[in-house]
Amino acid sequence: MDADRITEKLNILADAAKYDVSCSSSGSKRKNENKGLGNASNGICHSYTEDGRCVSLLKILLTNHCIFDCAYCVSRKSNDIKRAAFTVQEVVDLTINFYRRNYIEGLFLSSGIFKDADFTMERLVRVAKKLRLEHNFHGYIHLKSIPGASDELMNEAGLYADRLSVNLEMPTEAGLKLLAPDKSHQEMIKPMGYLKNAIIKHTEEKKLFKKAPIFAPAGQSTQVIIGATPENDNQILHSANYFYKNFKLKRVYYSGYVPVLEDSRLPALNTSVPMVRENRLYQADWLMRNYGFHVSEIVNNHQPHLDLDIDPKLSWAIRNMQEFPIDVNRADLKIILRVPGIGVLSAQKIVSARKFGKLNWEHLKRMGVSVNRAKYFITCQSKEFERRDLTGNAIKQFILATSHSKYIKNVHTQLNLF
Template identity: 60%
Template sequence: MNETVAKKLQILSDAAKYDVSCASSGSNRANRSKGIGNGVACGICHSFTDDGRCVSLFKILMTNHCIYDCAYCINRRSNDRPRATFTPQEIVDLTIGFYRRNYIEGLFLSSGVIKSPDHTMERMVSIAKKLRTEENYNGYIHLKAIPGASGMLIHEAGIWADRLSVNMEIPTEPNLKKLAPEKNYPDIISPMGQIRDSILVAKEERKKYRKAPRFAPAGQSTQLIVGASPETDRQIILLSSGLYKKQNLKRVYFSGYLPVNEYDKRLPAISRPPLVRENRLYQSDWLMRFYRFKAEEILDEDQPFLDLDVDPKLGYALRNMHLFPVDINKADYEMILRVPGIGVQSAQKIIRARKHRRLTMLHLKKLGIVMKRAKYFISTNELPASCSDWEPRRLKHKLLSEMNAKFKKTEYTQLKLFTDFKPVLPTLH
């Protein structure tokens, strides 16, 4: 690697760390022609940096030059910072070189917008096309679809890439206009709809013709920035729920706002990203995707923000004590899923096990239920209803006390193991 490319790599890999929507599950691109790489449906095993970012993909910006001046973006045109641009061939060579050395298992390519959305998208598409046709690369490729690019380029991107993503960034249009005046919602929603329709058409064609071309087989995703604008958690959850239903998104990613442009008075005055809030939103997203929760159940108009002290599922139970306790031997599957301490697999095990006999607390423990939490919200033969004896605030305090005690005990054990450990230092020769 020459010095110029190495310098570009340093600048543009660092600039790419702010984009978190880079998962790689869902693709199944088999290698049948003695090419390079093999995309598999189970996804790529991820490793993480110190700040929790995924690095198993070659995560890079094509350029950090940008014609836009978004308030929240480190690469905004008014910022005085080192700039660089890769040529398409440089990214192709780096991807193949890193893949052959087993450094990466796929490519995640995003970019600032140079000259115009069409010009930027055309260069990104050419990179994916070169990898597929010239290098015979069959590994995973995730491309960013640039809002405002032509439908023809978006379609071609989906032919070569495994996943496409269009970042919404700001959850509501008025705040997007305030923080990124040069962007607009129609340019974001339009490619989402096009990608959704093209995926559906490709799936139908492959039912008739086995060799019909795939279109973004790993689906599409988006990213929302949390904390840069004053939207409530309820607004964000309702938006993500709507995107799943209307646009058939695979994932909605949440990124806590990083105060990289503190001089801009349009942005909130915070010193660190709201990571706990980001985590609670991911938990809420998990409830909608796997626990059959509706967005309206997680938060309502009276409580528009998530409780940062407890997870959303426990928060729901504490706000709806009238629905509990749940009779574990009679309740339906969806109600069992709403019990704190019971996960999806455990709920399925309960449904299967109770066909053969009535379940007791001992059975539930053997099934892996977290009884320290669940016991307040369920009833069995020998476990009477107990949540009715607790006022929600008192029960929340008790559960938090138990969790804190467990945390302190774990922390003490880890500290003791560390202090008792006497390492054997290597002898220098």
């Protein structure tokens, strides 16, 4: 292996892979047996696990050569950039060598399209297969599925990868046709449907036969680019909800468009998507998946954009003040979960603890409740914070002022450390 040439390829193909954000994972259980390499565990992700550990994945493209000319993609065929491609063995060797040096805990592998979907997908699968069978590698592997690849290749990919993902790229078909006329959502939906059915089938087989092979134990995910086309948050989140509901996705990732090319169909090069919009979409997505919110409660035709000043849970509460205040000593878990400042774990602690006595503000603080937010929407045994003459807009301003004061205090604290 020519070390200089491999380093050059790595620089090119790791840089090209940075635009794909759908590389975190959860839910994979791949036991390390027979003294193999690595171990994939619950909650492994690109940056932090659920228990707070920071982890790393080798995140690269197999190649940045591509037959497509998608306007938003830095690897589009008409873009004048330096091209490179790894061989299957080079990716395998890099993964093993990086793992042995404790640089990484797994591999995220995507690719441009060499000449067709099967040709490219077959090489991605070979990487995973070699790692598993020849090197007994049990670390996390995420493969980017190539739309148009055969069901046989998709099935093989699921046997060796922990997670598979098919990028929708644009939230709507109209947006995709504008910027990538050679692609369609239907081509992307087909492998999603196959993976959904295959995961269900293998899960049922695993229940019946202990030695049945595992299949994509961390499920499938997708990514949409926001800001390259004019879809509003209502359209984006309804699209995500459709794919959650119909294809059992683990995650939808929202990637703010990064201007990389001059094109009349795209926003100006000096225009970028505010990070806060991306964050608000993730928060709204979290409410849909973990807090029992329906997408139409968060955004709709009358309110198509998320509030950039406050998080979507607080925004919903302020728009629905008739639902509050609630008594945390009596309310159902479902409505407690809707209170700003109360997370899933805190809500569960409240329901469990109140069986043994009435809860007051001090109890709630100890459970992790953000009292500065929750106090406007709940009552408990103590009357300390109760004030019920505030409008929703006044509450919003109070919370924003409190948040700003905390930020200033933290800045001053940091400055005093030096």
